[in-house]
Amino acid sequence: xxxxxxxxxxxxxxxxxxxxxxxxxxxxxxxxxxxxxxxxxxxxxxxxxxxxxxxxxxxxxxxxxxxxxxxxxxxxxxxxxxxxxxxxxxxxxxxxxxxxxxxxxxxxxxxxxxxxxxxxxxxxxxxxxxxxxxxxxxxxxxxxxxxxxxxxxxxxxxxxxxxxxxxxxxxxxxxxxxxxxxxxxxxxxxxxxxxxxxxxxxxxxxxxxxxxxxxxxxxxxxxxxxxxxxxxxxxxxxxxxxxxxxxxxxxxxxxxxxxxxxxxxxxxxxxxxxxxxxxxxxxxxxxxxxxxxxxxxxxxxxxxxxxxxxxxxxxxxxxxxxxxxxxxxxxxxxxxxxxxxxxxxxxxxxxxxxxxxxxxxx
Amino acid sequence: xxxxxxxxxxxxxxxxxxxxxxxxxxxxxxxxxxxxxxxxxxxxxxxxxxxxxxxxxxxxxxxxxxxxxxxxxxxxxxxxxxxxxxxxxxxxxxxxxxxxxxxxxxxxxxxxxxxxxxxxxxxxxxxxxxxxxxxxxxxxxxxxxxxxxxxxxxxxxxxxxxxxxxxxxxxxxxxxxxxxxxxxxxxxxxxxxxxxxxxxxxxxxxxxxxxxxxxxxxxxxxxxxxxxxxxxxxxxxxxxxxxxxxxxxxxxxxxxxxxxxxxxxxxxxxxxxxxxxxxxxxxxxxxxxxxxxxxxxxxxxxxxxxxxxxxxxxxxxxxxxxxxxxxxxxxxxxxxxxxxxxxxxxxxxxxxxxxxxxxxxxxxxxxxxxxxxxxxxxxxxxxxxxxxxxxxxxxxxxxxxxxxxxxxxxxxxxxxxxxxxxxxxxxxxxxxxxxxxxxxxxxxxxxxxxxxxxxxxxxxxxxxxxxxxxxxxxxxxxxxxxxxxxxxxxxxxxxxxxxxxxxxxxxxxxxxxxxxxxxxxxxxxxxxxxx
Numbered sequence: 001x002x003x004x005x006x007x008x009x010x011x012x013x014x015x016x017x018x019x020x021x022x023x024x025x026x027x028x029x030x031x032x033x034x035x036x037x038x039x040x041x042x043x044x045x046x047x048x049x050x051x052x053x054x055x056x057x058x059x060x061x062x063x064x065x066x067x068x069x070x071x072x073x074x075x076x077x078x079x080x081x082x083x084x085x086x087x088x089x090x091x092x093x094x095x096x097x098x099x100x101x102x103x104x105x106x107x108x109x110x111x112x113x114x115x116x117x118x119x120x121x122x123x124x125x126x127x128x129x130x131x132x133x134x135x136x137x138x139x140x141x142x143x144x145x146x147x148x149x150x151x152x153x154x155x156x157x158x159x160x161x162x163x164x165x166x167x168x169x170x171x172x173x174x175x176x177x178x179x180x181x182x183x184x185x186x187x188x189x190x191x192x193x194x195x196x197x198x199x200x201x202x203x204x205x206x207x208x209x210x211x212x213x214x215x216x217x218x219x220x221x222x223x224x225x226x227x228x229x230x231x232x233x234x235x236x237x238x239x240x241x242x243x244x245x246x247x248x249x250x251x252x253x254x255x256x257x258x259x260x261x262x263x264x265x266x267x268x269x270x271x272x273x274x275x276x277x278x279x280x281x282x283x284x285x286x287x288x289x290x291x292x293x294x295x296x297x298x299x300x301x302x303x304x305x306x307x308x309x310x311x312x313x314x315x316x317x318x319x320x321x322x323x324x325x326x327x328x329x330x331x332x333x334x335x336x337x338x339x340x341x342x343x344x345x346x347x348x349x350x351x352x353x354x355x356x357x358x359x360x361x362x
Numbered sequence: 363x364x365x366x367x368x369x370x371x372x373x374x375x376x377x378x379x380x381x382x383x384x385x386x387x388x389x390x391x392x393x394x395x396x397x398x399x400x401x402x403x404x405x406x407x408x409x410x411x412x413x414x415x416x417x418x419x420x421x422x423x424x425x426x427x428x429x430x431x432x433x434x435x436x437x438x439x440x441x442x443x444x445x446x447x448x449x450x451x452x453x454x455x456x457x458x459x460x461x462x463x464x465x466x467x468x469x470x471x472x473x474x475x476x477x478x479x480x481x482x483x484x485x486x487x488x489x490x491x492x493x494x495x496x497x498x499x500x501x502x503x504x505x506x507x508x509x510x511x512x513x514x515x516x517x518x519x520x521x522x523x524x525x526x527x528x529x530x531x532x533x534x535x536x537x538x539x540x541x542x543x544x545x546x547x548x549x550x551x552x553x554x555x556x557x558x559x560x561x562x563x564x565x566x567x568x569x570x571x572x573x574x575x576x577x578x579x580x581x582x583x584x585x586x587x588x589x590x591x592x593x594x595x596x597x598x599x600x601x602x603x604x605x606x607x608x609x610x611x612x613x614x615x616x617x618x619x620x621x622x623x624x625x626x627x628x629x630x631x632x633x634x635x636x637x638x639x640x641x642x643x644x645x646x647x648x649x650x651x652x653x654x655x656x657x658x659x660x661x662x663x664x665x666x667x668x669x670x671x672x673x674x675x676x677x678x679x680x681x682x683x684x685x686x687x688x689x690x691x692x693x694x695x696x697x698x699x700x701x702x703x704x705x706x707x708x709x710x711x712x713x714x715x716x717x718x719x720x721x722x723x724x725x726x727x728x729x730x731x732x733x734x735x736x737x738x739x740x741x742x743x744x745x746x747x748x749x750x751x752x753x754x755x756x757x758x759x760x761x762x763x764x765x766x767x768x769x770x771x772x773x774x775x776x777x778x779x780x781x782x783x784x785x786x787x788x789x790x791x792x793x794x795x796x797x798x799x800x801x802x803x804x805x806x807x808x809x810x811x812x813x814x815x816x817x818x819x820x821x822x823x824x825x826x827x828x829x830x831x832x833x834x835x836x837x838x839x840x841x842x843x844x845x846x847x848x849x850x851x852x853x854x855x856x857x858x859x860x861x862x863x864x865x866x867x868x869x870x871x872x873x874x875x876x877x878x879x880x881x882x883x884x885x886x887x888x889x890x891x892x893x
Contacts, residue, residue: 076519077466078474086468087481087519137466137474141518144462 005174006213008154008206010181012242013232013333014223014298017178018042021150022049024176025061032145037152038066038188042296046152062146066157066188067092071118073145074127074138074164081134082126083107093117097190121189124160131167139171146173154179158198159191162205169212177213182236182329185292199326200236220245223298224333227254231339232332234317235325246336252301255332256340257314260284263303263342272301272340275331281305284342291327294334302335305342314341363683364404364529364653366454368470371427371447373399379471380703380710386679388697389687390736391705397687398535400705401655404685405533407451407480408653410514410524417480418512423504425449425482431505438499446492447505449482453529454517461528464516477517478527485511532642534635535657553619556644569617573605631662636671643678653683660690672696691733695724699786704736713789720785731773735783739769740793742890743780748871749832750774753797755875756883757891765891784814793819795890799832800825823890833863833870835884848879 011017025033037043043065050057057063064073071092080086093113098121102109111122118126131138142149149168151157154177157165168175184199197205206215219240221229226244231254233241258266263284267274274288281288283305306314306328313322322328332339364382369375374396389397406412412420423431430447437444452469454477455461461476469477484492488509495509496502516522557565576582586602619626626634642654659675660668672693675684688694694702700721703710724732735741742757742765744750753772757765765772775783780796787794796814800807804824808815811822829835837845842856849870853859863870874881883891 072520073518077468077517079519080467080472086470086472089519134467141462141465144459144465 006169007176008213008215009176009178009218010203010215011178011218012180012221012229013183013330014221014246015218015242016222017180017218018046018049018152018296020178021046021152021176022053025050025148025150026053026058028148029058029060031060031147033061033148033150034069034146035061035063035150035152036066036069038156038186039153040065042153045296066151066161067094067120067123070123070127070164073142075118075123075130077141078130078134078137081137082130088112088116089118090116091118092120092123094120097121121159121191124164124189125191125193128160128163128167131164139167142168143171143173148174148176151175151177152179153183153186155181155184155199155202156186156188158187159189159193161188162194162197166209166212169209175213182232182239182326183295183333184326185295185330200239203239219243221333222246223336225253225337228332228335228339231255232329235319235322235329235332237319248337250300250337253337254339256338257343258303258340259346260342260344266340267303270301270303270338270340272303272338273299273334274303274305275334276305277307277327281307291331295330297334298336299334300336301338301340302331303340303342304331310341311343314343363456364453365456365475366452366471367400367404367407368450368452368454369400369403370450370470371430372403372425372449372451373427374707375399375403376427376429376707378707378709380705381712382683382685383701383712384683385681386676386697386701387683387685387703388694388701389685389703389705389710390689390694390733392737395705396707397705398657401533401535401657401685401687403451404453404653405531405655407453407478408527408529408531410480416512417482417514421482421507421510421512423507425507426505434505435499435502438496438502441499446484446509448484450479452479453477455529463526464518464522464528466518468515468519469517475517476528478522479515479517481513481515482507482510483513485509487511529653531653531655533655533657534638534642534659553641556641577604632664632667635659635662636667639671640674640678643675643682653685654679656684656686658687658689660688660693665692668692669696689733691731692728694733694736695728695730699724699732702736704790711790713786715789717785720782723779723782727779730775730779730782732783732786734771734773735786735792735794736790738771738773738792740771740795740893741783741787742770742772742795742797742893743775743783744772744797745774745776745780745799746832746867747774748867749797751868751871751875752832752836752883753887753891756887759880759883760888760891770893781811781814784811784820787820788814788817791817791819793893794821795893796820796822797887797890798822798824800830802830821890821893823886825884825886829884831864832884833860833867835886836874836881837863839882839884844881848877848881849873 009017009020021035025035035046037046043063047057047063050061071089076089079089096113096119098110098119104110111118111126113119127138151165156179165175165177179202181200181202184202187198194205206213217240220243222245224232224244225246225248229242229244233239252270263286266272267286273294274283274286275291275294276283276288278290288305307324309321309323310328313319313328319325363384366382367378367380369378374394378396380400389400391397402412406417410417426447426449434444434447450470454469454473454475455464457465457475464476464478465474467474469479492506492509495506514522516526577586582603589601589603621629621633621637639656639659656675659671663671668690676697686693686697698721700713700716700718703712724730742753744753750772754765757770757772761768773783780798784794784796796811798807798811804826807824808822814820815822825831825835827838829838837856837860840848842853842859845859846852850873851859851862853862
């Protein structure tokens, strides 16, 4: 049954996505609510923030990681319908992969390792097939357990996750999914299924499901100032421009470049959070955080050691040629006030000015 | 509500299924058929605990079904590689939306319903040790329980915790009253679960403040002063006396329930078990399913008190699911014969189609020993004590042993209740012979039982010919001289002897029953004992 209650909220960085989930879950004390998201870090953060409001997580709210949800509540209950035996599934094999030429019909080798753990690439696929084999019992059971399911960081769901989500959309459960396609830095699996709907492609997938969910856009940021919003928006020109609610003026606001020679002086003065691509990046001895890990966090200022494609983008401003645009977007949108890129030398061809004026006037 | 119980390889049950009724389930059965084990198993599946401890702690080879263990050991010794037997106890709940999280098909019947199961199975982590152990099958005499693990799961396949199980069980075992630290653990659990959380907090707070007050009393302070002065004799540290304030010794361990100022353990055992049963039935938690498991409530309880107790049980159990085991026909009749579950190692026979008027009849006249009919292999229903004695003797004469040794119970059912017993025999498909006088009209008497005679397992034996009752029948069959000889009497006429027999029914019957002489039994009685 199509449910007009399903909502997908595509929200810019700093638009208080998680707060929306916390508020929504707490305002409905009678509803049996599940909150799920891919990463354990995010799940822990949601749990902590719920506890900050209510002391303990209310009894009607369950929190499950996406894989716990899939394995324990979708794959396991009706496993017998597909594989003909009960008590077979042990747990999840997160790191291993099936031999790539195993045919899908050989379920034991296709979905499971030798210890009967589900390969992560196959979990959602398996869940969908069990649902089919059981005549929809998997989703019916979930519908009996939950009135509402919140999914945070929707953009992390890929492959067969989307097929399972489609089933949830049609289950009668009220699904509220929140995410930002621009922040697609992680994926639950590496399945080739639905490849075209990864990242910004998610919007295309949602567009085809207007009969079963409404899509809202929250193009506003309580975190980044307008200059940062505009700069980040330029990476995804097709998406709605973001309106900033941060008009605090610090004297060093916006997006800048700085030469390597000036980095230590700059760091001493502004104490930014240093962000890098990976631990192999040379950050001139400064302690730093990987782009991917910075997701969800807020800092006053960030100093970015850009990758080569990012450096190119700083000059040509052409998002079509930019790889890993999601990482750049995540890195830039961590900052409230200022984003500064480390470049080799002062060069007027960069699209942004150096923060020299501020650097020397202070 | 519990719908069904499945037990595999646990104690007496190798492969057992029992459907449960929503309200009262009165479980009867012979000794060693598994009545206590059934209650224990239900409690185990719902609480994960056996004898008050986690099952993993209590695991032993003795929990496994003997036949299953034997089959396993024998297969090993034949050089096969048998799968070590698994214990499985499953409780199936009714399919309501509140239990959806426990629902799915991970159960042995593959039913899509909510439920919980406890599974004791071989732990693959011990594969290496196990293989080494069974390498020499001669040393394997039983199931190697030390290589087993315990899983407590729901039918969704996921682990459950005590909190996640929507049903709680109170197991009231009045046969074993265990004393631990004042009052026993059962009672503490029952009292504890009757209190609201705030009441419990209040109780433990008051208890703690009482203990604190103790050390403030002058006399105690003086004693402690003195003890502290003796430093060095035992230890260099300060020695004082105080009440144990540690968490372990909460009110649960120190407070003892009193009945009329008598500490609970000193109250009679009958009263103890009565109180336990009533406390368990008093639980008011609305949301969770609560199953009351009562083991042999008749123990230690006098007849008059039992009557009161059973009345209360009936009254308090409205809307609750109860499993009672009993050896008492009185309890069975009072609780309702329609709630009867006749237990066997494979399952339980529940009788349906019992006429409601018959259920009511035995509720009002609970003294009838219906349980004898239920438990007997075969029964012969007779009309009075003299008939009972003569039929017993007739059986002995024909078969060379007392009927009871063949599982045949001769039950004296007096007049009208014979048909009520037959109502009970029909759903049980119990082989029954009815021995009845013809009261002067054999056809009328036969018509009275016509409804029952159509069952192949019920036979009606009515006195033949003119003699209306047993005495003239026996006299006619044996004659004056023979009967005078057997009874040690010397009546001159049949009329006089018959008058004696009719006036002293049990006396003559007893004399025949105990006589070294054998008499000729009337034909209808021989027919009845021929079965």
